[in-house]
Amino acid sequence: MKILVCIKQVPDTTEIKIDPVTKTLVREGVPAIMNPDDKGGLEFALQLKDKFGAEVTVVTMGIPAAEIILREAFAMGADRAILLTDRKLGGADTLATSKALAGVARQLDWDLIIAGRQAIDGDTAQVGPEISEHLGIPQISYVAGLEYDAASKKFTVTKETEDGCQILEFQGKALLTCLASAVKPRYMSVGGIVDAYGKEVEVWGADRIDVPETELGLKGSPTKVVKSFTKELKEPGQVHEVDAEEAVELIVAKLKEKHII
Amino acid sequence: MDFSDYKDIYVFAEQRDGEIQPVALELIGKARDLSQVTNEKVVAILAGSGIADKAQTLVAYGADKVIVIDEPELKDYVTEQYTQAVFQAVNAFKPSILMYGATTIGRDLAPRIAARLGTGLTADCTKLTINEETREFEMTRPAFGGNLMATIKCPEHRPQMSTVRPGVMPKATPDFNRKGEIVSFKPKFDASKFVVKLVKTVKAQKAAVDIADAKILVSGGRGVGCKEGFDMLQGLATVLGGEVSSSRAMVDAGVMPHDRQVGQTGKTVRPAVYFALGISGAIQHLAGMEESETIIAVNKDKFAPIFSVADLGIVCDLNKVVPLLTERLKKEQAR
Numbered sequence: 185m186k187i188l189v190c191i192k193q194v195p196d197t198t199e200i201k202i203d204p205v206t207k208t209l210v211r212e213g214v215p216a217i218m219n220p221d222d223k224g225g226l227e228f229a230l231q232l233k234d235k236f237g238a239e240v241t242v243v244t245m246g247i248p249a250a251e252i253i254l255r256e257a258f259a260m261g262a263d264r265a266i267l268l269t270d271r272k273l274g275g276a277d278t279l280a281t282s283k284a285l286a287g288v289a290r291q292l293d294w295d296l297i298i299a300g301r302q303a304i305d306g307d308t309a310q311v312g313p314e315i316s317e318h319l320g321i322p323q324i325s326y327v328a329g330l331e332y333d334a335a336s337k338k339f340t341v342t343k344e345t346e347d348g349c350q351i352l353e354f355q356g357k358a359l360l361t362c363l364a365s366a367v368k369p370r371y372m373s374v375g376g377i378v379d380a381y382g383k384e385v386e387v388w389g390a391d392r393i394d395v396p397e398t399e400l401g402l403k404g405s406p407t408k409v410v411k412s413f414t415k416e417l418k419e420p421g422q423v424h425e426v427d428a429e430e431a432v433e434l435i436v437a438k439l440k441e442k443h444i445i
Numbered sequence: 446m447d448f449s450d451y452k453d454i455y456v457f458a459e460q461r462d463g464e465i466q467p468v469a470l471e472l473i474g475k476a477r478d479l480s481q482v483t484n485e486k487v488v489a490i491l492a493g494s495g496i497a498d499k500a501q502t503l504v505a506y507g508a509d510k511v512i513v514i515d516e517p518e519l520k521d522y523v524t525e526q527y528t529q530a531v532f533q534a535v536n537a538f539k540p541s542i543l544m545y546g547a548t549t550i551g552r553d554l555a556p557r558i559a560a561r562l563g564t565g566l567t568a569d570c571t572k573l574t575i576n577e578e579t580r581e582f583e584m585t586r587p588a589f590g591g592n593l594m595a596t597i598k599c600p601e602h603r604p605q606m607s608t609v610r611p612g613v614m615p616k617a618t619p620d621f622n623r624k625g626e627i628v629s630f631k632p633k634f635d636a637s638k639f640v641v642k643l644v645k646t647v648k649a650q651k652a653a654v655d656i657a658d659a660k661i662l663v664s665g666g667r668g669v670g671c672k673e674g675f676d677m678l679q680g681l682a683t684v685l686g687g688e689v690s691s692s693r694a695m696v697d698a699g700v701m702p703h704d705r706q707v708g709q710t711g712k713t714v715r716p717a718v719y720f721a722l723g724i725s726g727a728i729q730h731l732a733g734m735e736e737s738e739t740i741i742a743v744n745k746d747k748f749a750p751i752f753s754v755a756d757l758g759i760v761c762d763l764n765k766v767v768p769l770l771t772e773r774l775k776k777e778q779a780r
Contacts, residue, residue, distance in 0.1 A: 198729075209592055305589055307709075308566075308568035308569070317556075317560035322524065326549050348647045348649035412596070413594050414594070421757050428765035431769075435741055436773060
């Protein structure tokens with residue numbers, strides 16, 4: 185079995201702060217990490233490798249510095265890594281990103297593609313389904329469980345929904361988007377870390393994928409950002425440092441003012 | 446692409462087990478607002494099996510027209526079946542705008558349709574407007590974990606598509622005498638593409654009340670700490686006729702179930718009163734509750750960010766305040 189895993193380098197959004205004076209995002213010093221859902225997806229792939237001897241290729245589209253998450257994937261147990269990086273890919277929205285990654289997939293031999301459900305910087309959950317559409321293969325999103333029967337070559341997938349889950353099965357090629365909460369990604373092994381720097385990360389430019397330039401990057405993006413801004417927080421009310429009795433009086437007064445009691 | 450072929454504001458009216466989902470009605474309410482600016486019709490696409498009789502509900506909430514796709518293939522949501530049906534309807538009717546709920550269904554279906562159509566899609570929008578000058582659909586969404594808002598448009602492709610967070614747009618008041626056009630649409634399915642089979646659907650034990658519907662929410666965070674702490678909050682919620690909700694920290698800690706989580710990765714709520722008890726107020730949490738009418742925060746840390754959105758901020762130990770407040774409210778009620 186050959187598995188292609190799509191991963192993304194993201195800023196750790198829990199570490200992002202807003203500059204109180206300029207009201208802009210402070211990006212300096214924010215660590216760049218492997219997107220958590222993608223790491224969950226990689227873990228799913230590596231578990232298939234453990235059980236069935238799969239060959240795991242990781243691919244990321246990003247800036248040259250994104251190589252570090254591919255090294256991390258090597259250290260976790262991935263066999264091959266591809267960094268798709270090119271200025272022509274800059275400014276891509278989800279559709280243009282998915283076209284590029286589908287382009288990579290077309291150059292490779294695989295049985296299954298795994299991606300994260302969504303990335304914590306954009307939270308769109310769109311790239312995975314869009315890749316599968318370009319490749320003409322089915323998708324299952326919100327994957328929380330994955331089993332494989334080698335005899336029948338059948339995958340059984342648990343998909344999380346708002347009110348429970350669906351159990352789905354399929355044979356043949358498909359793309360799954362996985363939830364970080366569903367698995368505990370393995371740590372990088374010491375041997376893995378040593379190997380990670382011995383292995384080659386293949387660097388691909390846009391010329392390696394057979395996708396027209398008009399469909400890539402900013403040019404190939406149907407959505408355009410008109411503006412971005414930090415949220416206007418509403419005017420805060422008063423903050424009182426009081427003892428519990430006074431606190432109760434203040435709260436009761438507020439509830440009465442709002443006709444709750 | 447000739448834009449003049451594309452008109453009207455469409456909503457994918459999500460149903461599950463034949464129940465119209467609240468987000469569908471919220472989107473119709475929003476579509477009505479937008480249609481005042483564009484002078485267009487509000488059209489709902491209702492797909493499922495045995496659901497034709499629900500079309501009138503969509504009309505009551507503001508749809509001028511409902512396209513009903515009633516097929517046995519659409520009994521349960523599976524990506525390919527729904528994609529074929531909605532894609533063909535979009536090509537037949539040519540919407541200018543098409544909105545979906547940002548649910549596990551909408552977020553699975555919409556990108557698939559977007560890629561099939563080659564159009565743009567903006568995820569998880571919290572604000573939608575029509576630019577009065579250009580007539581373009583402007584979709585605003587949070588990014589970077591709610592730290593940044595971005596307004597996005599889709600200038601050169603149609604339909605302009607977005608998914609919209611449930612609980613953000615208010616529903617219109619229904620008028621069950623309202624008249625609308627109901628049309629049936631029959632897609633041609635290519636069953637050879639139905640590769641993924643649904644084996645079964647497992648329903649999780651449902652919370653008695655959806656926190657998104659609660660008028661009063663008593664919400665606890667790290668400062669509450671444990672199950673016993675939440676029992677105390679439940680006491681307060683019961684006296685006020687409200688529900689208990691939680692920050693992400695307490696869900697991750699396994700103290701509260703995910704369906705009680707408020708915030709970016711949980712639910713968006715806008716109750717009349719939101720008690721934030723022992724919640725520091727990470728931006729991801731604020732994203733889910735700052736539209737509440739009144740926010741009352743109790744926290745020991747006077748620098749907690751929650752106080753920046755609170756109407757009333759109390760720097761005190763919630764473990765002392767909550768029991769006293771509960772007793773006091775019981776007395777108020779006994780009067």
